[in-house]
Amino acid sequence: MxxxxxxxxxxxxxxxxxxxxxxIEKQLLPLLDFTGNPYALQQLKDLLLHLPGSSAAVYERQAIIKALINNGYVLTGPNYSRQDFEEVYAFFGRLNSQTIYYDSNPAIAAFQLAWRRRYRYEVKGKLIQLVLMMERLHQYFDGVEATVFPDVLAKRITAMKVFLQQFRAAEMADHIRNDAFGLRDQVFLLDLLNRQLEEEEVKIQWETFFLYEAWLSLAKAMVKHxxxxxxxxxxxxxxxxxxxxxxxxxxxxxxxxxxxxxxxxxxxxxxxxxxxxxxxxxxxxxxxxxxxxxxxxxxxxxxxxxxxxxxxxxxxxxxxxxxxxxxxxxxxxxxxxxxxxxxxxxxxxxxxxxxxxxxxxxxxxxxxxxxxxxxxxxxxxxxxxxxxxxxxxxxxxxxxxxxxxxxxxxxxxxxxxxxxxxxxxxxxxxxxxxxxxx
Missing domain, CATH: 3.40.50.300 (P-loop containing nucleotide triphosphate hydrolases)
Structure with a gap:
């Protein structure tokens, strides 16, 4: 509030x-909540508590919900567990705070991964979690047509798709399933996360994901009720x-x-x-x-x-x-x-x-x-x-x-x-x- x-x-x-x-928060919000994480729930709350200042802005909001319903997106959703999300989200935070850091030279980074036994398996496990979640998100948003939404959301969905492509999630997930997720893949992801992706860009894409899920929650609530x-x-x-x-x-x-x-x-x-x-x-x-x-x-x-x-x-x-x-x-x-x-x-x-x-x-x-x-x-x-x-x-x-x-x-x-x-x-x-x- x-x-x-x-x-x-x-x-x-x-x-x-x-x-x-x-x-509204005590009784109405739980009725409309179909979100999968607390940050999407906060976005849902913000949508409920911050009213548009014109009828045109209201109709724009309606258009977003109608697009989700009319195109069948309301029947599905990003498939992830809350625990996986929380751990992946926390992992991003550790990278941004430099709690986990590796050299920009791939050869040196690979040596660091091999040498630092204390972190090696932990980091690998977190990267696997990240890849599998990015794969799910990429698969979902790849099936979402941005042009059916008003520009205010369409542009953000388009940017989200470009962002997700950078992880090469399908390729990495295939390596994981075939027990071939080696140092080269891990170094690639760490370099992407530590140096290629701007912290502000990552923040914006998380916000887009949370916002989309909040809108999806409203669409699901409208159909259900x-x-x-x-x-x-x-x-x-x-x-x-x-x-x-x-x-x-x-x-x-x-x-x-x-x-x-x-x-x-x-x-x-x-x-x-x-x-x-x-x-x-x-x-x-x-x-x-x-x-x-x-x-x-x-x-x-x-x-x-x-x-x-x-x-x-x-x-x-x-x-x-x-x-x-x-x-x-x-x-x-x-x-x-x-x-x-x-x-x-x-x-x-x-x-x-x-x-x-x-x-x-x-x-x-x-x-x-x-x-x-x-x-x-x-x-x-x-x-x-x-x-x-x-x-x-x-x-x-x-x-x-x-x-x-x-x-x-x-x-x-x-x-x-x-x-x-x-x-x-x-x-x-x-x-x-x-x-x-x-």
Whole structure:
């Protein structure tokens, strides 16, 4: 993560996204991780946390994933063991740090190898590991057509192929398998690694490999989870069959919002917070250039994304829950007032104050937010008293029915308001009236 602070995700365009409550690293990253080493995983994390600054850059990311899927590369991958990778990668590091050094004269280097019995077999073993891994990588990337990718990745793949050819891995691997991997081969590789290859070039090619594997991981995740590519449009938000990807048996919902303020109601435990996170994840992943957990998704390109669901007191700065709500809303309004297209989710906005205050403030807030027609705001609320006063927002509720005085949660999103109250029912079911002597 960047130095911007916890939960604050930088975009290339310079804006900050407040998305702590989506739990991207804790929950989403493991769902998308099909990498084979920690450095590729870090690249995957960087792709998730650093959002492009324009819709064009987002579509470029989509094009990379589409190329991996459409050309069948998603069905395969570089075939190597994690242990082999770690030892080969560490061996490169030892060479760069001059922990292992041999003379530039091949004859002298051969003598050094023969004389230094302490290192001779160790170095030979590491070189064999290196050759076999380079052979696997060369075989894989030899089958990858660079021209099917956008230039930003195509050039790096082309350079990677040239880099791998220098190891003559197929020839060396054949010598190894025929027990003919002698001093001449070992001296050739040591000279290549110590003197012919620039340290910066080696670093760049490792980074290309890690980056490619991160993209491949995203493509595999998209196929495995049946995500779809979103499209950007001016105004309006449409999602079909969207869901939260961590649920094993999710209820999929549709949403078509033509206005820019959406109110969400529903009783406790009806799934409002989960649905808000599902919407937030679709919006966030769309802006990361990735597939989204929905059958169809069209939305505007937003310059700022704020997700406020699990808001709590800020003890360090002495802020109460209500003050945190106000500060979060203020930051969104400042960006919207500056002309930024903002997307924001507020769960139970103003629950940190009394009902009368919350009702008055909510009415004015919703009316004011409606004026920022380039932005989109989602607000969940228990303030059913808002219904007669709010005409500038589209209202939705999560369905719940009573069956034999027992709440049955359907988790389906419907247009309109919910006036179902189940608090007292649950209160009675848990036997609290008897415990309280009521």
């Amino acid at each position: 960047s130095d911007s602070g916890p939960g604050i995700i930088p975009a290339v365009g310079g804006l900050m996204h407040h998305v702590t409550d989506l739990e 049946n995500f779809s590519f979103p499209e950007f449009q001016e105004g309006g938000l449409t999602m079909k069959a969207f869901y939260h990807p961590l649920l094993k048996q999710p209820v999929k919902n549709d949403l078509t919002a033509t206005g820019n303020v959406m109110l969400l109601t529903g009783p406790n435990m009806s799934g409002k917070s989960t649905l808000l996170k599902a919407i937030g994840l679709c919006v966030y992943l769309a802006h990361a250039g990735m597939g989204v957990p929905a059958a169809y998704c069209r939305l505007p390109f937003f310059g700022s994304i704020t997700i406020s669901i699990n808001l709590s007191d800020d003890l360090k700065n002495g802020y109460s829950h209500f003050m945190m709500e106000v500060q979060q809303l203020k930051q969104v309004l400042l960006q919207a007032s500056a002309g930024k297209k903002c997307f924001a989710i507020f769960d139970e906005l103003f629950r940190g104050t009394n009902v009368d205050d919350a009702l008055d403030i909510s009415r004015q807030t919703i009316s004011g937010l409606a004026a920022f027609n380039n932005s989109f705001f989602v607000i969940s609320t228990h303030l059913y008293q808002l219904k007669p006063f709010v005409t500038s927002a589209s209202a939705y509720y999560i369905d719940c029915v009573l069956h034999e005085n027992m709440p049955r949660f359907l988790y389906t999103l419907k247009p309109g308001w919910s006036d179902l109250k189940i608090g007292w029912i649950i209160f009675e079911q848990e036997g609290l009236p008897a415990l309280l002597g009521i």
